[in-house]
Amino acid sequence: MNPVTDPRKMPETQRLPRHVGIIMDGNGRWAASRSLPRVEGHRRGVEAVRRTVRAAGDLGIEFLTLYSFSIENWSRPPNEVSDLIGLLKRFIRIDLADLHRSQVRVRIIGIREGLSADLVNLLDEAEELTRHNKGLTLVIAFNYGARQEIADAARALAKKVQAGLLDPDAIGPDDIAAHLYTSGIPDPDLIIRTSGEQRLSNFLLWQAAYSEFVFMPIHWPEFDAAALQEALREYGSRERRFGGLVSRNAMTGS
Numbered sequence: 001m002n003p004v005t006d007p008r009k010m011p012e013t014q015r016l017p018r019h020v021g022i023i024m025d026g027n028g029r030w031a032a033s034r035s036l037p038r039v040e041g042h043r044r045g046v047e048a049v050r051r052t053v054r055a056a057g058d059l060g061i062e063f064l065t066l067y068s069f070s071i072e073n074w075s076r077p078p079n080e081v082s083d084l085i086g087l088l089k090r091f092i093r094i095d096l097a098d099l100h101r102s103q104v105r106v107r108i109i110g111i112r113e114g115l116s117a118d119l120v121n122l123l124d125e126a127e128e129l130t131r132h133n134k135g136l137t138l139v140i141a142f143n144y145g146a147r148q149e150i151a152d153a154a155r156a157l158a159k160k161v162q163a164g165l166l167d168p169d170a171i172g173p174d175d176i177a178a179h180l181y182t183s184g185i186p187d188p189d190l191i192i193r194t195s196g197e198q199r200l201s202n203f204l205l206w207q208a209a210y211s212e213f214v215f216m217p218i219h220w221p222e223f224d225a226a227a228l229q230e231a232l233r234e235y236g237s238r239e240r241r242f243g244g245l246v247s248r249n250a251m252t253g254s
């Protein structure tokens with residue numbers, strides 16, 4: 001292939017994903033392999049979140065979505081659930097001012113109903129304070145489940161039909177996308193999962209239709225800027241075709 005059109009030879013920045021999603025997995029196993037309690041893995045996981053947000057911002061990634069708590073995670077022992085919620089609260093309390101200073105815009109996706117009032121207030125505050133920031137958009141998927149998200153979109157559309165505001169025959173994929181929690185956010189170009197597991201675990205099912213996947217063997221507490229770069233390099237070597245025949249990378253350099 002001609003080096004000018006070969007996407008593998010293009011400068012890294014031209015193939016930077018706009019939106020990276022991360023399934024942050026392996027905190028418990030990281031801790032267990034060091035004979036530490038699981039919560040220690042989650043604590044160290046927060047450090048990895050800090051590193052990753054900084055690295056993503058420095059690289060010029062526009063959207064970073066971090067899967068921090070799934071609806072299914074409520075099935076864990078109550079003390080682990082409260083550790084995880086406590087760590088999210090601490091993260092927002094401690095880091096929000098720094099994130100704001102760095103122009104990070106925070107958005108939280110997931111179900112708010114059933115969460116404690118102080119947590120809901122914190123999530124609202126993080127979004128409100130950073131609403132007009134122009135840097136990285138940090139999307140935190142908390143109490144999130146993609147099937148619930150799609151069901152919620154279906155319900156919202158059904159209500160519009162019932163109210164006579166929408167013709168059911170006119171409903172298409174864009175209408176569904178516009179009613180997802182991620183409305184206004186481009187689909188993830190790259191989804192990374194740590195810890196060696198190779199599954200989505202109910203993360204962004206609709207939005208991941210054409211995402212590239214990179215599965216890494218390291219556990220989430222070990223993730224850092226170098227690991228992100230490695231995933232980005234792998235992403236840069238992929239040829240995205242979107243069902244067509246010619247690589248868009250090769251065509252447009254984007």
Ligand code: IPE
Binds near residue numbers: 024027029069070195
């Ligand atoms: C990721 O680590 C954190 C959450 C899922 C909330 P895990 O807690 O799933 O760690 P493993 O998979 O048990 O090692």
Ligand code: IPE
Binds near residue numbers: 024025026069
């Ligand atoms: C997915 O990890 C959820 C988050 C990272 C928040 P899990 O550890 O809950 O997923 P499974 O149970 O291994 O599929």
Ligand code: MG
Binds near residue numbers: 025026027
């Ligand atoms: Mg896990």
